[in-house]
Amino acid sequence: MSATQTITFDDSRLEELAQQEPQAPWGRRTSTFRAAVIPGVLIPAAIIVGLWFYSDLPKPVLMVAVYLPLQLLAAVGAAIAVRGTKSAADAIIIVLAIGATIFSIVVLVSLLWSIFSKGWEAMSTAFLFQNNEYISPSTPLGWGGVGHAVVGTVLIVAISALIAVPLGVMTAVYVTEVRGRAVPYVRFFVQAMSGVPSVVAGLFIFTVLILSGVLSQSAFAGALAYSILMLPTVARTAEEVLRLVPEDLRTGALALGSTRARVVLRVVIPAAKTGIITAAILGVARVVGETAPLLLTSLKNDRTVLNPFKDPITALPTYIFDNVAQPYPDAVVRAWGAALVLMIIVAILFILTRTLSARGPR
Amino acid sequence: MSAAEFDEMSVESMDELETSLAAEPVTPGTVEMEARDLSVWFGARKVLEGVNIRFPKNTVTALIGPSGCGKSTFIRTLNRLHELIPGAKLAGSVMYEGKDIYAPEVDPVHIRLNIGMVFQKPNPFPSMTIRGNVLSGMKLSGMKRPNHDQIVEETLTAAGLWNEVKDRLNAPAGDLSGGQQQRLVIARSLAVNPHVLLMDEPASALDPGSTLKIEETIRELRKDITIIIVTHNMQQAVRIADNTAFFLSLDGNPGRVIEQGPTTEIFGNPQDQRTLDYVNGRFG
Numbered sequence: 059m060s061a062t063q064t065i066t067f068d069d070s071r072l073e074e075l076a077q078q079e080p081q082a083p084w085g086r087r088t089s090t091f092r093a094a095v096i097p098g099v100l101i102p103a104a105i106i107v108g109l110w111f112y113s114d115l116p117k118p119v120l121m122v123a124v125y126l127p128l129q130l131l132a133a134v135g136a137a138i139a140v141r142g143t144k145s146a147a148d149a150i151i152i153v154l155a156i157g158a159t160i161f162s163i164v165v166l167v168s169l170l171w172s173i174f175s176k177g178w179e180a181m182s183t184a185f186l187f188q189n190n191e192y193i194s195p196s197t198p199l200g201w202g203g204v205g206h207a208v209v210g211t212v213l214i215v216a217i218s219a220l221i222a223v224p225l226g227v228m229t230a231v232y233v234t235e236v237r238g239r240a241v242p243y244v245r246f247f248v249q250a251m252s253g254v255p256s257v258v259a260g261l262f263i264f265t266v267l268i269l270s271g272v273l274s275q276s277a278f279a280g281a282l283a284y285s286i287l288m289l290p291t292v293a294r295t296a297e298e299v300l301r302l303v304p305e306d307l308r309t310g311a312l313a314l315g316s317t318r319a320r321v322v323l324r325v326v327i328p329a330a331k332t333g334i335i336t337a338a339i340l341g342v343a344r345v346v347g348e349t350a351p352l353l354l355t356s357l358k359n360d361r362t363v364l365n366p367f368k369d370p371i372t373a374l375p376t377y378i379f380d381n382v383a384q385p386y387p388d389a390v391v392r393a394w395g396a397a398l399v400l401m402i403i404v405a406i407l408f409i410l411t412r413t414l415s416a417r418g419p420r
Numbered sequence: 421m422s423a424a425e426f427d428e429m430s431v432e433s434m435d436e437l438e439t440s441l442a443a444e445p446v447t448p449g450t451v452e453m454e455a456r457d458l459s460v461w462f463g464a465r466k467v468l469e470g471v472n473i474r475f476p477k478n479t480v481t482a483l484i485g486p487s488g489c490g491k492s493t494f495i496r497t498l499n500r501l502h503e504l505i506p507g508a509k510l511a512g513s514v515m516y517e518g519k520d521i522y523a524p525e526v527d528p529v530h531i532r533l534n535i536g537m538v539f540q541k542p543n544p545f546p547s548m549t550i551r552g553n554v555l556s557g558m559k560l561s562g563m564k565r566p567n568h569d570q571i572v573e574e575t576l577t578a579a580g581l582w583n584e585v586k587d588r589l590n591a592p593a594g595d596l597s598g599g600q601q602q603r604l605v606i607a608r609s610l611a612v613n614p615h616v617l618l619m620d621e622p623a624s625a626l627d628p629g630s631t632l633k634i635e636e637t638i639r640e641l642r643k644d645i646t647i648i649i650v651t652h653n654m655q656q657a658v659r660i661a662d663n664t665a666f667f668l669s670l671d672g673n674p675g676r677v678i679e680q681g682p683t684t685e686i687f688g689n690p691q692d693q694r695t696l697d698y699v700n701g702r703f704g
Contacts (some may be wrong), residue, residue: 306543309501314534314612316560324560328547
């Protein structure tokens with residue numbers, strides 16, 4: 059049909075068109091496809107199931123050294139049969155990607171499972187809320203708990219967040235908004251700081267502030283060590299989210315006669331609000347499980363301590379460290395229980411991050 | 421607005437616009453802004469050379485020319501936004517109300533407050549409501565004006581958006597369509613009472629309906645303020661501008677103003693061959 063005349067919509071066909079079923083034509087498979095892909099999946103699977111029961115090889119070796127190459131070969135074969143030699147690389151990458159994903163999921167799940175299965179035994183209201191004041195490592199489960207360590211962790215982490223989050227956000231503001239001459243150096247140091255081993259952060263506070271008598275070993279000293287570790291995470295994440303704020307908004311605000319400070323406070327930071335909250339939570343999650351910085355700075359204490367400046371204090375990581383080294387099985391179970399509590403705290407933090415960032419504008 | 425409605429409206433309004441142009445001949449009043457021998461660099465690269473333009477008070481001046489000829493750069497020198505780009509340099513002067521805006525004692529914040537700007541891409545503040553966006557200029561500049569409700573209504577009406585948003589002033593600005601957002605940022609720049617409004621292709625990303633509304637707004641605003649607008653749409657320049665300046669940068673030379681004058685002259689009787697070629701769509 060040539061386009062020499064106009065064609066209008068034919069209303070009489072409406073009824074006929076209403077009969078159309080939604081389909082996914084791209085999902086249709088040819089018989090060659092089935093003939094190649096079904097054996098390509100089933101044959102390696104059958105071989106591995108057989109070897110799983112009749113071979114003496116350790117199971118992980120079996121999976122990595124036998125199943126993975128077999129599946130690679132089968133996938134390449136199937137791909138060549140269906141689409142020709144060019145698709146062989148596709149097949150290899152897909153199999154490797156799926157294999158790597160499964161591998162990391164298996165590692166992660168077995169880690170979580172071992173904490174959960176070993177720590178669950180310790181769980182009780184007493185364990186969650188009591189402290190260790192009248193408990194010795196050999197006391198059976200059912201008495202004493204991590205209450206004081208949860209308080210310790212919350213106290214130390216909250217203080218370190220109060221220090222590191224404003225500092226980190228201001229650093230990010232310097233890099234992305236002030237854009238001063240020192241930006242490359244600031245970025246370099248922040249990057250370098252994120253490589254500081256956590257024990258060094260603890261040692262630093264210990265030698266500079268505790269040995270010199272400025273601070274006693276306390277929650278505050280621990281929090282200072284934590285904030286050294288938290289700062290680079292907060293600064294770098296905040297920098298990333300501030301960079302995402304479109305330049306248009308800054309010029310737009312400046313064109314309205316705004317000062318630089320007001321641009322940052324009223325336009326840029328509000329636009330990046332959820333991202334900055336994420337930065338803070340990621341910073342907290344970065345340090346919450348750190349043990350080494352606390353070993354020299356906040357020590358341990360079986361009592362519940364609320365004054366962050368006065369007494370040594372136990373946090374969850376130091377509680378785990380302390381109990382896992384005991385020769386009594388119940389103490390080791392307590393350590394696993396504390397690990398479970400810590401893991402749940404981190405999980406709550408991450409879920410919080412996700413929901414907060416999902417709710418953000420745009 | 422349906423397509424038919426729009427068609428009808430556009431034809432009528434175009435006629436109206438042309439009659440209004442004819443009815444109010446341009447009288448050269450006082451000069452509000454002026455560029456004198458202005459040259460602009462990015463680093464070592466000279467992008468504009470020897471620009472001399474006068475912008476009389478209460479007129480609309482269109483800046484036309486092919487992409488990359490320095491129009492947007494030029495307009496950004498007029499309210500000191502150019503200097504925010506690292507490596508930016510400049511020679512010559514920009515006069516506003518008889519004073520050089522680049523004089524050392526001049527506060528750029530003050531200049532930008534008086535010389536507003538609307539950008540090519542709508543940039544409402546996403547964290548604020550529609551109302552909050554209109555009033556944001558006052559908050560950001562620390563300007564005190566009473567009767568916020570009245571300002572919101574007046575400026576949104578002037579920007580041709582009031583009827584569409586009057587029932588949802590507290591909705592997030594991001595909920596508006598692109599054309600509505602652009603009219604919102606026009607309202608925002610009007611709320612601080614600028615004397616000059618710079619517009620950098622304000623309608624380039626908009627549908628014909630929104631474009632028309634913005635053009636009507638510009639014609640309306642001309643009674644109170646001076647407008648300088650960059651546009652790639654030559655019909656638009658003809659419809660709204662009293663004066664037109666044609667920028668061109670050829671063979672890697674910096675952009676220069678090839679020809680300027682009353683819009684009717686530039687389009688109807690251009691003196692330079694290159695202007696003639698450009699306005700007739702033969703290059704660019």
